[in-house]
Amino acid sequence: MSFILPFLKIDKTVQDRIVPPSGFTAQLTVLTSAAMAFLAVFALTLSLATGRLADRWAGELAQSSTVRISAPIEQVEAQTKAALAVLETTPGVREARALGADEQRALLEPWFGPTLPLDSLPLPVLIDVKETAEGYDSESLRLRLAGEAPGAVLDDHTRWRKPLITAASRLRLLGVVSLVLIGGVTAAMITLAANAALAANGQVIRVLRLVGAKDGYIASAFVRQFTFRGFSGALFGAFFGTVAIALLPDAQTTGGFLTGLGFQGYEWFWPFVIPPFAAFVAFGATRFAAKQTLKRLM
Amino acid sequence: MIEFNNVAYGYGGQDLLTEISLSLAPGSFHFLTGPSGAGKTTFLKLCYCELQATAGRVHLLGKDTRNIARDDVAALRRDIGVVHQDCKFLDHLSVAENVALPLLVAGKPRDETNLNELLSWVGLSERADALPAELSGGERQRAALARAVIMSPEVIIADEPTGNVDWEMSLRLLQLLVELNKMGKTVIIATHDMHLIRQAKSQVQARVLRIANRRIQQAGVDL
DSSP: OGGGGGGGOOOOSHHHHSSOOOHHHHHHHHHHHHHHHHHHHHHHHHHHHHHHHHHHHHHHHTTEEEEEEOOOHHHHHHHHHHHHHHHHTSTTEEEEEEOOHHHHHHHHHHHHOTTOOGGGSOOOEEEEEEEOSSOOOHHHHHHHHHHHOTTEEEEOSHHHHHHHHHHHHHHHHHHHHHHHHHHHHHHHHHHHHHHHHHHHTHHHHHHHHHTTOOHHHHHHHHHHHHHHHHHHHHHHHHHHHHHHHHTSOOOOTTTTTGGGOSOOGGGGGGGGGHHHHHHHHHHHHHHHHHHHHHHTOO | OEEEEEEEEEETTEEEEEEEEEEEOTTOEEEEEOSTTSSHHHHHHHHTTSSOOSEEEEEETTEEOTTOOHHHHHHHHTSEEEEOTTOOOOTTSOHHHHHTHHHHHTTOOOOHHHHHHHHHHTTOGGGTTSOGGGSOHHHHHHHHHHHHHTTOOSEEEEESTTTTSOHHHHHHHHHHHHHHHHTTOEEEEEOOOHHHHHHHHTTSOEEEEEEETTEEEEEESOO
16 A cells, blocks of 8 residues: 555645646545445444344344144143144254244234233243254154144244345345445546546646656646545544434334444444545546556557 | 667647657757647656656666656656746746746755845846746746756756847847856757847857757757
């Protein structure tokens, strides 16, 4: 990175005034960089939040499953005992425990309220199964349960967990793609602005060449300007984007996904990466545009 | 110093200059003359690598310019001071900043005392902070001459330096160029002003090169 440093020297000497500031391209670059940094903060938030969501779903739901006993009332107790016996002798099952009435009430409370008369409802018995790290063979367990307790249904969550994790992972990927696109659009816009500035300063470039300036010197005059503009614009955009994210509602357990949009812990560091990255993009884009333009001059 | 070996330069399939062979010795003084459109500026551009010969060889300060690298062209131009007819200033910088521009791009420190002496030599001490647009034609030419010599180049090329100034100012410019030649610099001046050439003869031994029919003819010291 040390090769960038000479291009970033910021002082108001003649060297910095060799290229006259052109109002339009200067404002366009700062504005583009600010807008893109603002959007980048949101794309970053989306990517991080969906990443957390996918990890949480995967973590919470992995290695746990449920056996549901749906049988005539007089057989429920016997089938529950049979199912528990099967589970206790199944390799890969760490713990199997039938949920009590209070636990079942707590599960249903969000939907039916706290006064639910559980005794009068034909609710199935639920057995909470914890797996070992290796897990169990779900197909052979299903076959054994079917033989010993015909009313037992094994739900290992795979059926609905996988699509959720896939959706969350794709949202995370979408966030990353958005960041890449934002970086690409920023580079394209700065290249266009730099090209416009280079074309507008054709006479300046010719004079500099005639008095003995090397291409690197001329390019650095433009690169310094655009790198600084890219950085300062991104600083504004990232700052306001971060403030906007900070003003979003707090993440709550009952709030669902939308209230989880935001940064947590060390993630608040990430928006600070955006301005240096924007400066790097501006540096590369302007250097490329300058080299292409200078190649055409003798 | 500057050597042309059977050089031609063409553009769009048409030769503008052809069969040019000459050698300009160090410390010599040359006038380049000929009618408008004869190719004087084209010849001078070949002398500071703004154009590349389409045939033959051009050696500038010992360097063959045929496959010269871009950075070497820049380095070469620091040893060849050029006064352009239209001066070619950076209009947003002051006269002093424009004069010191070659030092800046070469990464050399700007010595204020030397700069002031140089501006004084060309009579522009009072105009150091003015913008180029605020200068008269003669002042612009003198500022361009100061910029051309600030790097103490071996060769000084002036393209119609007196084209836009009165006779008195032409003589002043000529005197400055003669002084430089007496310091050992090689001077090439493109002009169609015969009075100026005759005036120079009384001060310096000058060789006159005349471009006609796309070729250079050496007119000798006497016109």
